[in-house]
Amino acid sequence: MASFEDNDIDVPDPSLMNVIEQDSLKWIFVGGKGGVGKTTTSCCLSIQLAKKREKVLIVSTDPAHNLSDAFCQKFGRDPMLVDGFENLYVMEIDANADMDKIQGEMSAATGDDEQSVLQSLMGDLTSSIPGIDEAMSFSELMKQVQTMDYDTVVFDTAPTGHTLRLLSFPTIMEKALGKIMDLKDKFGGMLSSMSGLMGGGAGPNGESPTDMMLGKLEETREIINKVNTMFQDPTVTTFVCVCIPEFLSIFETERLVQELSKFGIDSHNVVVNQVLFPEKDADELAEWFEEEKGKLSKEAAEICSKMMARKKMQDKYIGQCFDLYGDDFHIILQPLLDHEVRGVEKLTEFSETLVNPVDLEVD
Ligand SMILES: Nc1ncnc2c1ncn2[C@@H]1O[C@H](COP(=O)(O)OP(=O)(O)O)[C@@H](O)[C@H]1O
Ligand SMILES: [Mg+2]
Numbered sequence: 001m002a003s004f005e006d007n008d009i010d011v012p013d014p015s016l017m018n019v020i021e022q023d024s025l026k027w028i029f030v031g032g033k034g035g036v037g038k039t040t041t042s043c044c045l046s047i048q049l050a051k052k053r054e055k056v057l058i059v060s061t062d063p064a065h066n067l068s069d070a071f072c073q074k075f076g077r078d079p080m081l082v083d084g085f086e087n088l089y090v091m092e093i094d095a096n097a098d099m100d101k102i103q104g105e106m107s108a109a110t111g112d113d114e115q116s117v118l119q120s121l122m123g124d125l126t127s128s129i130p131g132i133d134e135a136m137s138f139s140e141l142m143k144q145v146q147t148m149d150y151d152t153v154v155f156d157t158a159p160t161g162h163t164l165r166l167l168s169f170p171t172i173m174e175k176a177l178g179k180i181m182d183l184k185d186k187f188g189g190m191l192s193s194m195s196g197l198m199g200g201g202a203g204p205n206g207e208s209p210t211d212m213m214l215g216k217l218e219e220t221r222e223i224i225n226k227v228n229t230m231f232q233d234p235t236v237t238t239f240v241c242v243c244i245p246e247f248l249s250i251f252e253t254e255r256l257v258q259e260l261s262k263f264g265i266d267s268h269n270v271v272v273n274q275v276l277f278p279e280k281d282a283d284e285l286a287e288w289f290e291e292e293k294g295k296l297s298k299e300a301a302e303i304c305s306k307m308m309a310r311k312k313m314q315d316k317y318i319g320q321c322f323d324l325y326g327d328d329f330h331i332i333l334q335p336l337l338d339h340e341v342r343g344v345e346k347l348t349e350f351s352e353t354l355v356n357p358v359d360l361e362v363d
Contacts, residue, residue, distance in 0.1 A: 012330040016240070016269060016354045020048055024235045027153055029265075032242035033252050034159040037273035037334070039066045040341045041242045042156035044351035047344075050088040053151040057089045059141065061166075062158040065092040072343050079148070084344045089150070098137035099126065106212055117209040121180070125213075129176050135169040139220040142227045164256070167263045170228055173221040180217060184210045234266035242271045243321075245314040250321060257325070269330045271354070272321055275314060276307065278333040278357075282315040332357060 012018070019025060028049075030042040042058055050056045057079055060067045067090050068075050071082055077097070079089040103122050107115045125132050145153055157166070187210075207215070231237045239260050243249040253270065260267045277285070289308055293301045318333065325331060334353055341350050 011326060012268070012328070014332055014357045015330060016045060016048070016271070016332055018330055019045065019238065019240065019269060020052055020355060022238075023052075025152060025238060027155070027231060027237040029155045029157055029237070029239040030242060031157040031239060031256065032159070033244075033249050034064075036242050036244045036249055037271070038062075038159075038242050039070050039156050040347070040350065041240065041271050041273065041334075041354070042154050043067065043070050043347045044341075044354050045240065046088060046154045047348050047351045048355055049152055049154070050085060053087070055087045055089070055150045056152050056154065057091065057145065057148070057150040058154045058156060059145070060090075060092040060156045061138070061141075062156060063094070064158075065094075067092055067156060070342055070347065082344065093137060093141050095134045095137040098140055099133045102136055102140065102216070106216060110209065110212075114209045118213065121183070121209060121213050125176055125179065129172060129179065131165050131168065131172045132176050134165065135172045135176075135224060136216075136220050138166065138169060139223040139227070143223055164259050167228075167231075167259070167265070169224045170221070173217065173224055177214070177217050177221060180210060180214050184214065232264040237266060238269070239265055239267040240269045240271060241267055242273055244274045245272055245317040245321070247317065250317050250324075253321075254324065268328060269332065270321060270325050271332045271334055272318060273334045274336040275318065275333045276311045276336055278335050280311075282308070282312045285311060 019028060028045065030038050030045065032038050039060070039062075042060075046056050046058045058067060060075075065075075071090065073080075073083055073090075075090045075092050077091060077093060079091045082088045082090055099122070103118065106118055110118065241253050241256055243253040257267060286308060289304055293304065296304065321331060332354060334350070337350070339346070341347055
């Protein structure tokens with residue numbers, strides 16, 4: 001394979017084995033554009049991790065949950081064991097439901113009038129500060145997950161735009177806190193005299209709704225800042241980029257890699273999924289086709305010709321991928337299968353090529 005052979009000794013090996021073998025890794029993100037194979041890769045990587053780690057959790061932060069689809073098993077907010085495993089768990093989180101829960105918990109500690117103040121504060125925050133719901137829900141998730149004894153947590157993230165939002169949560173929290181502080185400065189007196197009239201403050205310690213909200217946001221900020229420091233430590237966190245060999249996907253991957261490096265988050269693996277005949281070279285295939293096409297029926301020749309065009313295009317983008325990342329990243333080519341990758345059996349089978357890649361035909 002002229003453009004992406006792996007016979008250069010210094011080039012990282014084309015396998016995700018490096019991630020499996022790095023025992024210190026606690027948080028592994030899997031991200032990329034929609035439909036490229038993030039969920040499939042998260043599941044496959046986790047299946048391989050589960051062979052080496054005591055307890056592995058996959059978390060989906062994608063609102064379009066598909067871990068349930070991939071494993072053909074219904075998961076929810078609480079970690080659930082995957083059928084057929086003893087140490088592989090899945091949870092799917094929902095930012096909207098989490099916001100309702102947070103609000104519910106705060107409201108439970110208050111009277112009716114404070115509840116409506118809290119409700120309107122929360123509504124105000126979610127509408128004026130985009131992403132605050134995700135930030136708060138993520139902080140709840142991390143608070144919960146950190147108390148559990150998983151060796152490794154794999155995040156099946158939402159498509160690229162959302163993934164990067166995760167990295168901006170600290171800024172979002174600062175904005176939210178600023179907003180509530182402003183409100184407190186403006187209406188603080190009024191709010192506390194109101195709760196005074198109602199016979200004391202709102203919270204269990206007699207604080208006003210704004211103070212409760214401030215308390216909650218400060219707690220969230222603290223968690224998010226701690227978590228972000230952790231995510232910026234390459235010994236515990238890495239980001240696996242998934243793409244397909246097409247222009248837009250490679251373009252988005254480059255954006256993602258740049259952004260991750262800007263935020264100081266380690267990434268050194270790119271999975272190129274849905275590759276047609278990863279072990280074959282487009283030029284060689286073209287030669288074969290030239291010789292054989294006379295013997296094929298018209299329909300067969302047409303189908304082959306379409307396939308060849310596709311293969312040629314894929315090779316171009318795989319070549320670009322190696323040019324961009326080949327020196328520093330492990331690039332793993334995953335074959336396009338003839339069927340969907342659903343259910344434990346198929347996922348397990350597919351997971352093998354992540355660690356034992358198909359042999360590239362080197363001349
Ligand atoms: N290499 C592949 N060959 C065939 N089908 C695939 C492959 N990778 C993923 N799929 C299928 O493509 C669909 C989208 O994959 P998925 O992992 O859910 O993508 P994402 O999470 O990035 O949106 C799923 O139905 C999956 O089974
Ligand atoms: Mg998905």
